[in-house]
Each structure stands twice: as structure tokens, then as C-alpha cells.
Amino acid sequence: MRWEKLSEGFVTCREPGSSTAVAAGSRCVSTDAGELVCTYMVQSKLGVNDFVPTLSRSADSGKTWTEQGSIWPHRVDRMSGFVSISRAASGELFLYGIAIPIDTPGETFWKDATQGMKQNHLVWSRSTDAGITWSEPRPVALPTAGSAEAPGPMTVLGTGRWVACYAPYNNYDPSTRVDRGQIVLVYSDDQGGSWSHTSMLRFDEPESGGAEAWVVELADGRLLGTSWHMNVSSGSDYPCAYALSSDQGETWSLTRSTGVAGQTTALAALPNGDALFLYCQRKAGEVGIAMARVRPTESDFGVLHEELIWRADRVRQSEGVADHSSWQEFAFGEPSAVLLPGGEVLVTFWAVQPTVQGIAYVKLKLID
Secondary structure (H helix, E strand, O other), X not given: OEEEEEEEEEEEXXXXXXXXXXXXXXXXXXXXXXXXXXXXXXXOOOOEOOOEEEEEEEOOOOOOOEEEEEOOHHHOOOEEEEEEEEEOOOXXXXXXXXXXXXXXXXXXXXXXXXXXXXOOEEEEEEEOOOOOOOOOOEEEOOOOOOEEEOOOOOEEOOOOOEEEEEEEEEOOOOOOOOOOOEEEEEEEOOOOOOOEEEEEEEOOOOOEEEEEEEEEEOOOOOEEXXXXXXXXXXXXXXXXXXXXXXXXXXXXXXXXXXXXXOEEEEEEEOOOOOEEEEEEEOOOOOOEEEEEEEOOOOOOOOEEEEEEEEEOOOOEOOOOOOOHHHHHHEOEEEEXXXXXXXXXXXXXXXXXXXXXXXXXXXXXXXXX
16 A cells, blocks of 8 residues: 655745745645646745735646636735635535734734734635635634634535534733643534534643644545644644544544654545545654555554655754744645545645745555
């Protein structure tokens, strides 16, 4: 159960020092017509609160890409958005993520004193024309105190239920008590009209928190949720965490270790019931983007095969240790995967490397 690398390149790229930096959040889907649609965020400078959700398209399985542009150009000056694309079985496309108000041009969205994000809220949107046009972003009220970190996409289950997850984060108010020791799942049975929530993952370790969580529906109907797992005080990492649900996300198995010592998580369900698990490796041995094929149970993550699929020239944009607290210096991150016809997989991620920065891709062929 391995894979063979077929090609690699960029969805969009710029030379270092250009006036805009492609920031993060690359996610791709395949439309009914066989076109690839990729979303990502562009910002003026890393750390600035001016994320512009942007979309590119490919009609040749990712060999060449055309930038469609900003998803909501009329909101660029007043809403900083970080959203990810997904596809329902119906062919409809969805966006899910966070929206942060812009009060002052050039402001930051991060406060070191509280280790928190500017207060934000969850949003979703849908497209019925393969991503050409999108509905206005609709809010989802945060059911927990603080801000939200939500780079993973929404999943539309076979039953029609919408599910998505986020990590509670501190905001700018030091008096706000935030329960960082969980990943929250929100779900809707009326197409976003109302939402319920529960804890998808619950961390027991002291000073423990999660980030960059993901949830998918496996072929047998179970839900698999994963998260980067770290000590929020020291910045050190625990192995990534996971849990399973057999009732559409309403209850979850005990949160357990994947045994994978990485950062960031992303998932893609395979037709045979397995899943692809993607993560960043910034600390152990060779650094870059890694992928594992897994067959999870409630007691074991079931790693069948695991290897680095893209090697980075550098792990940070400056010297230092790549702990969670230094996230603004990371030089690559947030991989995701979309299944293509014939057993191919397209993995996308953002990269800021010595000669180029942008949204990169690696195309692989699964081999059983």
C-alpha cells in the first residue's frame, strides 16, 4: 500500500519579496465536469489581517492553473477570511472557515500578550455552479468562548448532515476563559439554518491544546477526526490525536494518539474504507510534507504505510526552533489531498522556500 510520485509544481507562485504573499489554506476539489478547483488565501504580508480567499482552476488534472481571483471581492477591505473548499455528493461546493473583521488597514490578527487571535466567527458558503459564483458568507455562532481556528473544510455526510470542526483559541481579552483542551464539532441537519455542537476531541494532558483539525466520513459511515496536539505553554508537540464517531458526530470514542509525531493534520477518505492522513514534519529527520495510509479503530490509528512526499529546503523563514509559538516563521504548511480518477492523488500545501513561495502541489499514484 504505497504510492509513486508522478509530478510536482505550483498552483500559483511568486518570487520572494513580491508585493503579495500567498499565505496558506490550499484545498482542492474535483467538479462533476472533471475540473479541479483550488482555494487558498492571499495576504499583503504574513501576520497581517487581510486574508483574501482566492480561487484557481485547472482543466488538465493540475498540470496548468488559471487564477479566477477573489471569491468575495466586495468584502476585501472589511472582512479577512480564511476558508476551505469541499464537495458534496450532489456536486455542490462548500466553503467553511473563519471571518475576521478589519478595523484598521495593516493591522495584525494575532496578539502575543494573550497568544490569541482577534475575535472572529465561523462562516460557510455554497456554490451550485462549480465555484464560479458563491453565496454571501453565512455566520455560524461560536458555541464556545474565544476565537476559532478552522482550516479544515466542511464535510457533507451521506445522510445530508453538515459537519465541521474548529479549535477554540484565545482572543485579545485576557479575562476570556477559553477551553483550549478540545476540538469542537459543529453540525447542522437543516442546511445551515441551525447548528448543534459537541467535543470531537478532548485532551487530558496538562496545558494541552489542538490546532489544524480535520473531519471526514469514511466509506463505512464512521467519522474520523484528527488534530495537531501540542502543549500550549511550552510549544512542544504531542503525537497528533484522533477519535472516531459511529453516530454522525454526536458522540465520539476516547481521544487517542495517532502515534505520528507531526504538526498539522488533513484527511482524505479512500473508497476501500482506509484514509490518507497528511501532516507536516518540522522537527524529526528530513523535513517536509508527509502522508500515511491508515485503517483506524477506536484503539489504534492503524498506520499501514507512511513516508515523506515532499522535502523542504528549510523549515523556518529564519533561524530557530519550529515550535508552535513560532508559527509565523514556518516555511511550509497545511497540506490537503483530493482523489483523482485512476487512483491518483493531488496534494497541495503552501510553501515559502528560498527561491519561490506559493501554493505547491505533488501528484501521486496509489499502489495497492
